Amino acid sequence: MNEKPGPARAARVIAVTSGKGGVGKTFVSINLAAALAERGSRVLVLDADLGLANVDVVLNLLPKVTLHDVFSGKVALDDAVLPAPGGFSVLLAGSGLVEYSRLTADLRERLQQTLEQLRPHYDLVLLDTGAGISDVVLYTISLADEVLVVATPEPTSLTDAYATIKVLATQQQRHGVHLLVNQAARAGEGRVIRGQLQQVVDRYVAPTMGQPLKLDFLGEVPDDTAVRDSVQQRRLLLDAFPGSAAAAALRAAAARLADDAP
Amino acid sequence: MSAAADLEQPVIRGAVRGVDAPGGTDRLPRNSPPRVNPPRRPASAEQYPPLQLDKALQLLRHAGVEAPQGAVGTAPWMQELIDSLCELSSRDPLTGLANRRAFELALAREVDRVARAGEPALMLLVDIDHFKRVNDRHGHAAGDLVLQTVARALLASVRPMDTVARFGGEEFAIILPNCPAPFGQAVAERVRRRVERATTEVAPGVLAEVTVSIGGAFAPAWVRSSPALWIERADRELYRAKSSGRNRACLEQPPLSQVSAEEKGLLFGSSQYQDLS
Numbered sequence: 001m002n003e004k005p006g007p008a009r010a011a012r013v014i015a016v017t018s019g020k021g022g023v024g025k026t027f028v029s030i031n032l033a034a035a036l037a038e039r040g041s042r043v044l045v046l047d048a049d050l051g052l053a054n055v056d057v058v059l060n061l062l063p064k065v066t067l068h069d070v071f072s073g074k075v076a077l078d079d080a081v082l083p084a085p086g087g088f089s090v091l092l093a094g095s096g097l098v099e100y101s102r103l104t105a106d107l108r109e110r111l112q113q114t115l116e117q118l119r120p121h122y123d124l125v126l127l128d129t130g131a132g133i134s135d136v137v138l139y140t141i142s143l144a145d146e147v148l149v150v151a152t153p154e155p156t157s158l159t160d161a162y163a164t165i166k167v168l169a170t171q172q173q174r175h176g177v178h179l180l181v182n183q184a185a186r187a188g189e190g191r192v193i194r195g196q197l198q199q200v201v202d203r204y205v206a207p208t209m210g211q212p213l214k215l216d217f218l219g220e221v222p223d224d225t226a227v228r229d230s231v232q233q234r235r236l237l238l239d240a241f242p243g244s245a246a247a248a249a250l251r252a253a254a255a256r257l258a259d260d261a262p
Numbered sequence: 263m264s265a266a267a268d269l270e271q272p273v274i275r276g277a278v279r280g281v282d283a284p285g286g287t288d289r290l291p292r293n294s295p296p297r298v299n300p301p302r303r304p305a306s307a308e309q310y311p312p313l314q315l316d317k318a319l320q321l322l323r324h325a326g327v328e329a330p331q332g333a334v335g336t337a338p339w340m341q342e343l344i345d346s347l348c349e350l351s352s353r354d355p356l357t358g359l360a361n362r363r364a365f366e367l368a369l370a371r372e373v374d375r376v377a378r379a380g381e382p383a384l385m386l387l388v389d390i391d392h393f394k395r396v397n398d399r400h401g402h403a404a405g406d407l408v409l410q411t412v413a414r415a416l417l418a419s420v421r422p423m424d425t426v427a428r429f430g431g432e433e434f435a436i437i438l439p440n441c442p443a444p445f446g447q448a449v450a451e452r453v454r455r456r457v458e459r460a461t462t463e464v465a466p467g468v469l470a471e472v473t474v475s476i477g478g479a480f481a482p483a484w485v486r487s488s489p490a491l492w493i494e495r496a497d498r499e500l501y502r503a504k505s506s507g508r509n510r511a512c513l514e515q516p517p518l519s520q521v522s523a524e525e526k527g528l529l530f531g532s533s534q535y536q537d538l539s
Contacts, residue, residue, distance in 0.1 A: 155530060162529055163521050200528045 011044070011122040012261060013115065014178075015144035019160025021131030023152045024182040026058055027231060028221070028250070029128040032148075034086025034238040035254035041123040043088035044081070046115070048140045049130040056092050059084055060234040066092040071110055077117055086236045091118070108139060115143055133167050141168065148178040148218070148257075151197075153189055162197055169205045169213050176213065178260075180253055181220040183227075190220025216260060218253040221246050315343070322346050325355070354428040356406055357413035365427035365435055369489045372437055376481040384441040384513075385492055386450055386478045387500045388416065388457075391508040393432035396470055404464035408472055411462040419456040420449070435496075443480060450476045450511035458509065473509035475500060480514065 016032075018025045026049075033043045047055035056064060065080045084090045091114075118125060126148075129140045141147055147168060151161035161179075168174045179197065181190030194217040206212045221227070226244035230237040238247050319329055322343075327350065330342035352364035360368065369385075376383050390396075390412060397405040409432065416426045416434055429435040438449065454476055461469040477500025481492055495514055503512040521529075 158529060159521050159526060162525065166521070196529055200525055203528060204522075204525050 010119040011042075011125045012146060013119065013125045013127065013144040014146045014148055014257075015048075015127040015129050015141040016148045016150060017129045017137065017141055017164060018131055018150045018157070019133065019162075019164035020151075020154075020157045023131075023150055023154075023157050024221075024227075025131065025150045026055055026128055027227070027237070028148075028150050028180060028182060029126050030055060030059060030084070030086065030088075030090075031237045031247070031250045032254055032257070033084070033088040033124075033126055034236050035251045036124055036258065037087040038238070038251070039254060039258060041258065042121065044118060044122045044125045045084070045088060045090050046118075046125060046127050047090065047092045048111070048127045049093060055090055055128060058231070058234060059090065059236070061090060061092070064092070067114065068093070070114070077114065081118075085239055089122075107136075111140065112143060133164055138167065138171065142172055146176070146178060147174060148180060150180050150182055151193065152183040153181065153185060153193060154183075158193065158197070162200060165197070165201060165213070165215075166205050169201075169209055173209070174213065175209075175211060176216055178216045178218050178257065180218040183223040184220035185223050187220075187222070191217065218256050219249055221249045221253075318343060318347060321350065325350055357410055357428050359413050359417070359434070360425055360427035362427065362429060365425065365429065365437075366489065368425040368427075368437055369492070372439055373481060373489055373492065375439065381440045382442055383481045384438040384446050384449065384478055385481070385496045386436040386438070386453065386476050386511075387429065387493070387496045388412075388434040388436065388453065388474050388476050389500055389504070390432040391473045391475055391504075393472065396464075396472060400464045400468070400470055404462070404470060407464055408462045408470055411460050412457055412472065412474065415456045415460045416453060419453045435493075441480075446478060446480065446513050447511065450478050450513060454509065454511050475503040475508045476511035477501065477503050478511065478513040 016025055016029045026047075029045055033045045036043045045055060055061070061082055061084065065075055065082065067080065069075045070077050070080045080091055082090045082092070115125070127140055127144055130137045149161050149164060151157045165174075165177055168177065179194055181193050184190050194215055198215045201213050201215065222245050224244055224246035226241035227237055227246045230240040233240055237244065238250065241247055313335075322329060327346050330339045330346065332339050332342075352360060352367075354361040372383050375381065390408070393405065393408070396408050409428075412434065413426070413428065416436060420426060420436055420438065423439060425437040427435045427437075436453070441449065454474055457472065457474045461471050464470045477496050477498065479492060479495035479499055499512040499514050503510050506512070
């Protein structure tokens with residue numbers, strides 16, 4: 001085990017985002033959470049995708065208590081935090097928050113309060129954000145201490161990942177962003193992609209900020225049939241195929257993320 | 263196969279030839295959990311009153327739609343009748359465009375698709391400028407002709423896949439699926455100019471010309487918006503177009519950061535992605 005923050009220390013809040021949808025953001029969030037939990041961390045995944053929240057679907061979770069129920073006063077926050085199969089906790093935003101898909105001052109306030117209440121009880125909180133760079137997504141990311149961008153080698157995904165990084169740099173003055181490349185077709189592809197992205201960031205983003213922005217490469221998850229099978233079975237990859245190459249990659253990414261603690 | 267083949271065939275007493283009463287038994291096991299839609303019990307003809315088709319046929323005749331072909335009361339005949347009625351109930355009778363009902367259906371479908379697939383979609387709200395003047399000057403019949411001209415102009419300036427609807431009075435709405443943000447203004451301008459060029463002969467030798475104001479908004483990709491919010495955003499732009507002098511198109515500026523061609527070039531240029539970008 002590496003560091004184990006004492007109970008008094010508040011959790012690191014890490015937003016997991018992607019720019020483009022459908023790149024496996026939720027898959028990465030929950031399996032990374034499981035890998036971090038394996039290492040002994042207390043981890044909460046907050047499904048903050050207010051439009052298409054689906055961590056519950058991916059993990060086959062019941063009951064469907066959501067943040068929406070908390071916000072509408074139906075249940076207490078504690079009761080809305082669900083235990084997930086991988087030894088971590090989950091709080092669902094729920095698609096019931098559809099009407100919040102536009103950012104209101106009220107929603108802003110509530111999300112922030114919720115996070116502050118939860119923070120002392122965990123070592124890490126992963127915010128599984130919606131895709132895109134709408135104001136809701138950007139606001140959710142702004143609540144986080146760190147950002148993890150998930151990208152695939154597909155050109156549109158890379159372009160959107162770059163656009164996201166650019167917005168985060170200019171609007172939120174981020175000086176570092178974690179990068180994880182999902183669905184890598186060849187070994188080493190992730191590192192090449194990281195190099196390409198860093199090059200464009202150095203050339204076009206850093207100068208406008210007046211200081212460098214470092215992409216911290218967490219690794220690549222190979223495009224593994226085990227991944228598709230686990231998703232289809234609605235199980236964690238780390239549970240269903242713990243020996244797969246993708247599972248190993250996610251564990252390595254978790255280790256790197258834990259070591260990178262400020 | 264048509265959808266009709268999957269449906270239980272209706273029992274139509276009197277008017278029907280060639281339709282057997284649905285047979286079969288309830289195939290669910292005795293202790294199975296209740297289904298949302300329990301299978302209909304085998305019905306005897308006595309349970310259903312005879313179908314009243316006169317009104318439906320009259321409605322179609324009045325609208326100038328051909329009556330269904332083939333043997334009256336058979337499943338294909340009924341299907342054709344239902345199709346015609348569906349078509350009729352989704353069209354605006356004056357302009358032939360999609361009516362409000364059909365528009366809302368298309369809108370809900372598009373909101374869903376945008377959230378799932380992330381494809382950009384544009385909504386344009388089109389409102390005729392000073393339409394009341396046309397009515398006042400030339401009469402309501404002329405107003406109707408102008409509405410038809412505008413409808414034709416709108417249809418002619420968009421793709422077949424786009425939904426053009428009469429939203430209300432002199433207001434129209436267009437949904438353009440898969441319309442990239444950089445094309446939005448050009449499409450809206452094309453629509454505006456086409457209407458501006460069109461004329462309507464409201465009386466022998468008397469031409470009426472109208473202009474339109476257009477407000478447009480893109481559905482936020484990957485985000486589940488609601489139809490109401492999307493309309494509201496387009497409506498705000500329409501208001502902007504009206505209040506800044508009419509006969510113009512205002513589109514909501516997407517808040518996204520643009521990735522320039524240069525940036526893309528560097529991102530893909532010296533790598534194995536060369537062919538893909």
